[in-house]
Amino acid sequence: MEATAEITAAVKSVPALRFPEFEGEWQSKKIGELCKVKHGFAFKGEYFSDNGPYIVLTPGNFNPEGGFRYQGEKEKYYVSDDFPKDYILEEGDLLTVMTEQAVGLIGSALIVPKSGLFLHNQRLGLFQVNQDVERKFLAYYMATEYLRTEFSRTAAGTKVRHTSPQKIEGISVQIPSLDEQKIISDFLSSVTDKIQQLSKKKELLEKYKKGAMQQIFSQQIRFKDDNGSDFPEWEDKKLVEVAKRVTQKNKSNDVNFVLTNSATQGIVSQQEYFDKDIANQENLEGYYVVDVDDFIYNPRISATAPVGPIKRNKLVKGVMSPLYTVFRFENRNLEFLEFFFETTAWHKYMKSIANYGARHDRMSITNEDFLKLPIPQPCKEEQKKITEFLTAVDNKLNYTSKQLEQAQQFKKGLLQQLFV
Structure with a gap:
């Protein structure tokens, strides 16, 4: 993946990195001089189905890393012929997002992967390019910081920001041959x-x-x-038989590195994870002292941790909120146990002892029940x-x-x- 390009002098209309066979300045053009931006069709929701001849593309089909992605069960299919046929997309067509949403930033680019299967709705814009620009070149250009900023700048609105074909067509770009x-x-x-x-x-x-x-x-x-x-056959032992619960409080307040348990990142610095200190650094006396290789259970549930995560502290000695359950294994294969807690094999037991009358975002489990968790041996x-x-x-x-x-x-x- 090495570029056969050369560094050129920093000139306003010449890129910093360029292939050696090209020289001269790039031309300044408005997007409207290179293509017409066309709104999608407002397809009627009553014609949507779980399957059908056409997929109605939405911002959700724009992969954050670039390119197209199927949405699986979220995909909307259109089963009526009651729409203008020029909204059927062809392979290689270039689309952009015109409405700001959680998925699909304004100005994101998508190249249509196949002909005749896709339609584009009113939240998307289709670039109908002329002979002066390549679709793929424009798509990559749209991924640059400059054009992302320019597309966002054209958007307006309070709750949901929108842009328009006319505003996009007014954006200036620099174009080579x-x-x-x-x-x-x-x-x-x-x-x-x-x-x-x-x-x-x-x-x-x-x-x-x-x-x-x-x-x-x-x-x-x-x-x-x-x-x-x-x-030999495996044994099951209760957690209390192979580990001990850690309840040492930070009474002298001499440990001030606050840890948190992330379902996706494991045990991390609270300050770095939240980009700020959540705990009161001057009063950590009620927090548990957590050593390296201690395991921590976080009762907060999420899509990636439906009964809450159990993670091993591989960072540093620190302190954690007493809302967590900390436990320590002695003379055990910690890597084996760490892999076990990555599975869902222990989830059934946790669900069987949980009190679902508590907060919906937390598992409510007594320490006594938690310490009876079966651990394979x-x-x-x-x-x-x-x-x-x-x-x-x-x-x-x-x-x-x-x-x-x-x-x-x-x-x-x-x-x-x-x-x-």
Whole structure:
């Protein structure tokens, strides 16, 4: 993914990074000189169905990373022919979001992947380009910080901000020759393809890990010893039999690093997670002291943690709110236990003891019931094999995630340097 481009002098209408076969300044144009922006059709909701001949594209079809995405069960299909046929989209058509929503920022770009399947509604704009501009070039241009800012600037409204075709057509852009546009588009497309491949690989590894863990901890998959013989049957022990609850208070107030338990990020600094201090730094005496390798249960439920997350503290010694339950294992395979708490194998028990008359966003569970949580206990040798296997999968996943992040940052840098 190395660019065969050269750094040029910082000139207003020349990009910082340029392919060596091109020179001269780019031309300043209004988007309206390059294309007409056309509103989508106001499709009638009573004709929407769970299936049908056409998918009505919405801002939800715009992938935040760029490109098209299916919405699965949220997809809206149109089953009537009661609409102008020029709203049927063709492969390669370029769309943008014209209404600000949680998904799909104003000015986001989408290239239609197939012909004849999609319609675009009134919240989207279609770019009908002329012979002076390539759709893909314009799509990549729209991902730059400059054009994102310009599109947002054209929007108005109080509760929901909107823009219009006329306002978009009035935005100024700098355009090179068609040959240079094509080379820039092809190069960025190769980077985008690599990002999509890595993103798909990461998704598949995540699904594989999740499936493998569920099968391992439900004992559908069993490991064998080095001689090919079966390991002993697993035991179930109560949490109180293999761990002790930590209730040491920060009475001297000498520990002031406040931790929090995030369902997606694990144990993290509260200040960094919330971008501010939530706890009163001068009065942490009632907080629990949490050592490295302690496990913490957070009763707050979410889509990613339907009974609340249990995470291992791998950060630093700190303190946590007494709303959390802190417990510590002695002489146990902590990695094995950490993988167990990543599964849903323990969720059924938690739901069986929860008091659902409490707050809807928290599990209400007594400490006594929580400490009866069944913990699987294979023999130490099988625990080691399970841990080694899942750690190898984790290493592949982390390496792929790092590659994906680097490719995304590489593309972001290119977008800022290849355009004026």
